Amino acid sequence: MESAPGPEVRIDGRVYRYFAGTSYYGLHGHPEVIAAGCKGFRKYGFHTATSRAGFGNSVPLLEVERRAAEHAGQEAGFYFSSGYAANHILVQAVAEAAAVFIDEAAHFCVAEAAKIRGVPIHRFRARDAEDLRAKIQAHLPAGGVPLVMSDGVVPATGHLPPLDEYVELLEEFAPAVLMVDDAHGLGVLGDRGRGSLEHLGIEDLANGGEGRRSVTILRGGTLGKAMGGFGGIITGSAEFMERVRKSSNYYDGASAPPSPVAAATAKSLELVAGDPSFLERLRRNTLHLRRGLKELGLEVHEVPSAHVGVAIGRAENMARLHFELRAAGFLVPMTSYVGSGAEGILRFAVCSGHEVEMIDDLVSALGGIL
Ligand SMILES: Cc1ncc(COP(=O)(O)O)c(C=O)c1O
The missing domain is CATH 3.40.640.10 (Type I PLP-dependent aspartate aminotransferase-like (Major domain))
Structure with a gap:
């Protein structure tokens, strides 16, 4: 990772649309946060x-x-x-x-x-x-x-x-x-x-x-x-x-x-x-992501969590999807973290800073390789 987490990140020299991690409001790279840290140092x-x-x-x-x-x-x-x-x-x-x-x-x-x-x-x-x-x-x-x-x-x-x-x-x-x-x-x-x-x-x-x-x-x-x-x-x-x-x-x-x-x-x-729109935009994006994944026929939960873990076939298939999405410029981790089940899952996470078009692009890229 060569940048702060956010809607886009740089990893190994390439910029990706980032649907991973847990910085759900996308604040870790906010200029005021960085300035406050530097001043604190x-x-x-x-x-x-x-x-x-x-x-x-x-x-x-x-x-x-x-x-x-x-x-x-x-x-x-x-x-x-x-x-x-x-x-x-x-x-x-x-x-x-x-x-x-x-x-x-x-x-x-x-x-x-x-x-x-x-x-x-x-x-x-x-x-x-x-x-x-x-x-x-x-x-x-x-x-x-x-x-x-x-x-x-x-x-x-x-x-x-x-x-x-x-x-x-x-x-x-x-x-x-x-x-x-x-x-x-x-x-x-x-x-x-x-x-x-x-x-x-x-x-x-x-x-x-x-x-x-x-x-x-x-x-x-x-x-x-x-x-x-x-x-x-x-x-x-x-x-x-x-x-x-x-x-x-x-x-x-x-x-x-x-x-x-x-x-x-x-x-x-x-x-x-000071800004309720962080939560509002996160809500909008979680809804949009769930709707998009559902339209692809995937089974997704119905709660407003900022992330959705989806099992799509066996582990090998999910690994393929992960790498093909990555090649297309989208980062979605395939993980076998606690709670994911034996085969693991693809974990899609949104943050407040994603534009809905970015989520649409992800969903259509996924639809093309499923
Ligand atoms: C459920 C849960 N609790 C605690 C933690 C750890 O929190 P922290 O990173 O602040 O140590 C994590 C981190 O991934 C987590 O998923």
Whole structure:
């Protein structure tokens, strides 16, 4: 990759139409974001070289937390160096759990975080609420609190696990906890782009919310995808965030994201807050992509995720499609990432900056080689 991600990228000396990656608002190469990062470098140096609990609370870090909390409609935030670690941090903030029930296709970082609890782990069929109920009935010790762990959006395919159904069924086993990694939902789903919980109408239960207290939801995410920045984020009520900071040692034991990175991330968040058209254009493009793929006779999901994973025949056929699209100037990765199934999938992703004609061109190129 020899350019920032965006509607077009340069790779190995050639410019391609880019339908890959996760920079869903296309902000990582925005001139104001780059300028804010450069200014941050000059003012703060590379990074604070101490933890947040030392003297590491630089101004841009606090600004990221304030802006991310504002975007989420929450009181406070904790910004750290990787969305991958969000689950590792959050799982330690769960007060009580007798057993973990995890979607069998959950992201690597969700599965790793589950192990930290040190309680039995049971896998349920991907996105299957009935199988989740059966697994809880079979394995939850009497009177124990179940901890269910899932992605908010499947990273490879864009499918949405039925988190609202999970909440309903968890009422039967309350008190219960649902932990959600919303890396691909934040910025993309919901009327205000707050993510999968907003989309499903269960946001009020999250991270110290005042909703039904019998089922609580813990949600983490990343600013490194749609939001155009870098690093992990957890937002919530002031009380909840205090608990999160204290329950793992990430706050006092790890370097925070470098201040220039935080400065660039804060600028991305400022741009997002000031311009609803990032989300509007992303919505338009996701709809347009899905419609185009459907017109080719492909089976695509019906949710407004910014990416669509499509299985088109066997792995060899998808590899052929990938390379022929690439030769025609379109980048669509063929991936066997977690959640993609044994043969893998072609993962089509759009960003706010794509013109609809670019998507039309992709669809007609694909139609010509299917
Ligand atoms: C579901 C999910 N969680 C977490 C991450 C990692 O986030 P970050 O890149 O901020 O570490 C990814 C990255 O691809 C992801 O797909």
